[in-house]
């Protein structure tokens with residue numbers, strides 16, 4: 001790759017200057033492996049970016065996309081739409097928990113989040129509940145990068161440069177993670193359900209009747225895999241019900257099998273009012289997101305003259321036919337290949353492998369649930385994030401292994417159809433790096 005090409009691309013969420021001194025460039029992928037531009041094969045222990053649970057270039061999805069792009073490449077989506085978008089909407093609402101009868105398409109997780117927040121605000125307004133304008137997020141939450149999602153998100157570094165322009169009507173409840181009480185939990189920590197009462201506190205301070213919606217990731221992903229404490233989501237649901245607040249689960253990572261179930265809502269048996277998705281919806285092949293909505297929320301908008309647009313919101317590429325074809329093929333593969341069942345069975349061996357690092361002298365926490373895992377490393381003195389970044393790079397260059405680090409937390413998202421042997425091998429390579437890194 002020429003230096004001018006590398007320089008031209010201002011990369012997202014990347015230390016661009018450091019990256020460009022030693023670019024890590026991938027040019028092909030198949031199954032569970034990437035091919036780098038120097039022809040090395042690298043094992044992908046992050047399923048793309050939590051996206052590609054059934055492996056790269058799955059032949060059935062490739063074929064569906066090729067066929068669709070040659071049949072109907074694009075069709076307008078306002079006041080008319082393509083056949084595939086309807087088929088996928090029906091498929092997703094059938095897969096969703098009972099009562100989720102409507103699906104609104106977007107092109108990313110960030111757009112799904114902003115769409116869900118707008119639907120929540122619009123719902124209360126449509127019901128004449130005009131005082132409900134507050135939105136509640138959570139510290140260490142990640143809801144994408146658009147202004148709504150950034151406002152409810154709880155990652156200070158993402159918000160800092162834009163803080164003057166974030167929504168003024170947002171509060172945050174506390175994060176559920178505190179290593180003093182939760183370190184080395186397997187699955188859901190026993191400690192922390194009481195933190196849901198932060199919402200009750202905000203209801204007292206602000207007035208429960210002023211809060212439109214609460215948005216949480218059922219398992220916080222991007223901030224390093226923080227499973228919810230036992231009883232926490234149930235308590236949030238109770239408080240929302242008591243105050244007429246909508247509960248939004250941001251399932252951009254957790255939907256479509258990451259926890260061995262179609263949705264985290266199924267896994268935890270806690271049903272929200274709206275669910276945001278993206279990533280696994282198309283196995284990462286074509287950008288697409290979807291917001292799943294319960295019937296009464298949709299119906300609240302359906303008033304006024306029939307010919308009137310009910311929700312003034314949408315994207316040029318909402319329900320894009322090629323993305324929808326990829327989504328349909330992905331849903332087929334999930335079903336035909338028993339992907340969610342396999343993911344469920346793999347969760348325990350994955351947990352065992354991860355927690356095998358619990359006694360390592362550089363490790364301060366190990367967390368996991370389903371096929372989401374994190375190993376938090378002790379930061380180097382005065383150099384937060386440096387050790388994690390070095391582990392990432394050493395895995396890439398020395399061990400042909402792609403993993404992700406968020407600062408000093410190494411994150412793992414195995415393929416939903418991985419086998420135990422390949423995970424053992426991958427963690428052996430990771431272990432060699434961890435043993436020798438400074």
Ligand SMILES: Cc1ncc(COP(=O)(O)O)c(C=O)c1O
Nearest residue numbers: 108109110142143144250252253
């Ligand atoms: C929970 C959650 N919400 C929203 C997003 C944003 O998705 P996107 O990057 O597709 O905009 C992400 C991305 O990782 C996410 O994990």
